[in-house]
Each structure stands twice: as structure tokens, then as C-alpha cells.
Amino acid sequence: MSAVQDPATVAKCLRLGAGFSDRERNRIVEQFTTLDARLAGFHADATDMELSVKDREAKGQKVTLECWIAGRQRVVATSTEEDLHAALNDVRDDLRRQLNDAKTRQEPRNNKHLRVNEPPGPVAPTDELAGAGTTDER
Structure with a gap:
């Protein structure tokens, strides 16, 4: 498998939505850098992320991180x-987990068309097993 020419990174793909200002971007990108390793397998021009917060600093605050990767379903954390x-x-951690789960689902071990299975050999019954459990002592 060849390496992606222009890999996706948080710095390249993250947009700040409602509730965040541009002056917070560098701090957030730094906090999300652990996602870069997971995103590196995708092209930057085919990956988009948006972070938003509803009711910031209120008791019912809700932070949402969405990720769109071309050819895949949208991932929401x-x-x-x-x-x-x-x-x-x-x-951040939930998105990384979901991306890992999505990758695992696409690996060959989970795709019967890509797996290489050896045909089962003939199974011969053994004398020990044939008579096991049958005792007739009356």
C-alpha cells in the first residue's frame, strides 16, 4: 500500500464552527494532534472536520466534532x-475510536472475499471418540 501524498492533519482539515473563535484554533489544533496519526491515511483534500459547541460554558453545553472523509460515512463525536x-x-478520543473501528471493519479479516482460507481437510472419526460416553453396565 502506498503512502498518501498529501495526508490529512487536524491543522489542514479542522474548521471551527459555532461557539469557537479563530484565536482558539492553535490551542485546539495542538490538543487534537493525536488525531493526526489516524487521519494520515486519508488525503487532506478529501477530509473535512468541523468542531462546534452549543450553549458554551452553560450547564447543558454540547461539543460536537464531525468528520467527513470522501467515500465514507460521516463520523460524529x-x-x-x-x-x-x-x-x-x-x-477527540471518541472520533479516534470511531475511525479505528471503521478501519477495522474494512480490514481483510472482516471481509470474506479478501480472506485467504485453506479448505478443511477430511476429518476421520477416531475409535476413542466413537465409543466415548457409551457404557452399558447393568
Whole structure:
């Protein structure tokens, strides 16, 4: 498998939506850098991410991180943590988990058409097993 020429990174693909300002971008990108390893398998021009928060700093705050990768279903991670920093970590970790799960589902071991299975050999009954469990002592 060849390496992606222009790999996706948080810095290239993240847009800040409602509730966030541009001056927070560098801090958020730094907090999300652990996602770069997972995103590196996708092209930057085919990957888009958006982070938003509803009711920021309120008791019902909801942080949402959405990720679109061409040819795949949209991935959404949400958090209702009251602390914004904890909520950002929560959505980051959830998105990474969902991307890992999606990749696992596409690996050959989960696709019977891509697996290489050896045909089963003939099974011969053994004398031990044929008479096992049948005792007739009356």
C-alpha cells in the first residue's frame, strides 16, 4: 500500500464552527494532534472536520466534532462534559475510536472475499471418540 501524498492533519482539515473563535484554533489544533496519526491515511483534500459547541460554558453545553472523509460515512463525536477542555478531549478520543473501528471493519479479516482460507481437510472419526460416553453396565 502506498503512502498518501498529501495526508490529512487536524491543522489542514479542522474548521471551527459555532461557539469557537479563530484565536482558539492553535490551542485546539495542538490538543487534537493525536488525531493526526489516524487521519494520515486519508488525503487532506478529501477530509473535512468541523468542531462546534452549543450553549458554551452553560450547564447543558454540547461539543460536537464531525468528520467527513470522501467515500465514507460521516463520523460524529459529541460530549456533554461541563468543562470545555474535558469535552474537547472526549470528542477527540471518541472520533479516534470511531475511525479505528471503521478501519477495522474494512480490514481483510472482516471481509470474506479478501480472506485467504485453506479448505478443511477430511476429518476421520477416531475409535476413542466413537465409543466415548457409551457404557452399558447393568
